[in-house]
Amino acid sequence: MVSRIRRLLTGLMLLAAGLLAHAAEIQVAVAANFTAPMQKIAAEFARDTGHKAQLAFGATGKFYAQIRNGAPFELLLAADEATPARLEQEGATVPGSRFTYAIGRLVLWSPQAGLVDERGEVLKRGGFNHLAVASPKTAPYGAAALAVLQRLGLAETLAGKLVTGENIAQTYQFVASGNAELGFVALSQVWADDRLAGGSAWRVPAELHEPLRQDAVILAAGRDKPAARALADYLRGAKAQAIIKSYGYEL
Known part of the structure; x- marks a missing residue:
């Protein structure tokens, strides 16, 4: 019985160590309108995956300028669809990673x-x-x-x-x-x-007015960051979408 408990504890420790070893921190630029839901989503994302999202909130147009000037953001959650598309055309994103995460x-x-x-x-x-x-x-x-x-x-x-x-x-x-x-x-x-x-x-x-389709895209700096892909996938999951909807967004 004692040996079984020890084996169980050892397994749990190894699992925890493995999770910590793969945990990462990512830099995320977030449109200011999405502040409240993204704060909740980031907390759930950290709890579920171990990854930590460092969030910066601001105007999409200013984020565009910062990204083009070398800001180390790895994921952009824009307030429109035009800015991520423009960055994509300019080769500043991971091809095929753009998607609509909410309609404002x-x-x-x-x-x-x-x-x-x-x-x-x-x-x-x-x-x-x-x-x-x-x-x-x-x-x-x-x-x-x-x-x-x-x-x-x-x-x-x-x-x-x-x-x-x-x-x-x-x-x-x-x-x-x-x-x-x-x-x-x-x-x-x-x-x-x-x-x-x-x-x-x-x-x-x-x-x-024109539809407020809000697109997200993995930026070039996040190309080799599994955590960036993980957050992009998480935003399309049931838990994140429930949070997004509760703030009045359409999906």
Whole structure:
């Protein structure tokens, strides 16, 4: 009996040692809108595989510039499909590794209950001083917000009220802090566990802007990193997809 327990303990120790030996750390560039779900996914990924994902959050356009200038990211989770495709065309990725990990939703949001109506009529009605949007040059959600204003014929009317964030995270902070009464943010920033976390919101109809298809791709620096491939596969697994969906993304 004692020898059997010893053999079992030895086997468990060898298994643990093997897992540790193969554990790795990877550098991941993540679009700011995907901050909350990716933090949860990374924690589950570490628990399930032993690999650790070091996450950097920011604007997709800025990540593109950093990657082209030699930033050591091994995996990119973009806020669009164009940037990973462009990097692929430029030979900066692992061929065949690009895939759509989520489809984002844009929302007009205010922390004030009742300010934003369910049809977004507040944009025409007015009664606010500042409207926050992300930079359309570097943030796909900002480009989508500008497209919505143009489709509604309000781009010129509201131009003087726009407050522009460097990325969608800063845009959210403008609104959450009260520096802007309302703003176009990612649904995932104000949505959790299948409900609005607070305030008032208009879920922008998808037909008012180009689809926010968010693609991931393994970068050239991750070519020989099994952990990069493991995280890419994990993002397509049931556990990660359940987390992604709970933040309001479509799959």
